[in-house]
Amino acid sequence: MGLRKLVLSCLLLLSFEASAAYTCHGLVKGLSIEARTGDVLVERIGPLQWPRLCKVDGEHEGISAEACRTVYSTLMTAQVSQKSVTLWFNDNKDCSAASHAPWQWLTGWYFGPRLVD
Structure with a gap:
């Protein structure tokens, strides 16, 4: 019975590690909409470069x-007011360009942007 609990505990911990939550935050620069596709891209949100x-x-x-459109409006407000935003993620990545390649769809994003005072 003890071994079973140990194995279940290890599996539970591994599942949490596989989908770790993290936040990315920073100033917004270069908000844009791609004319042909309607995709919202941002030159920079903190460390993120050109996320789609x-x-x-x-x-x-x-x-x-x-x-x-609400996300776009929030990002525009942040850019104009020079306030930072926070985005929440739930995947096995981080805020680096290696994890979120420029021009690609942002993965793991589940909440935000939130304006930071």
């Missing part, structure tokens, strides 16, 4: 166009 976030004209990865 969502689509203003259609759903992508469960993010509706309406939600995307």
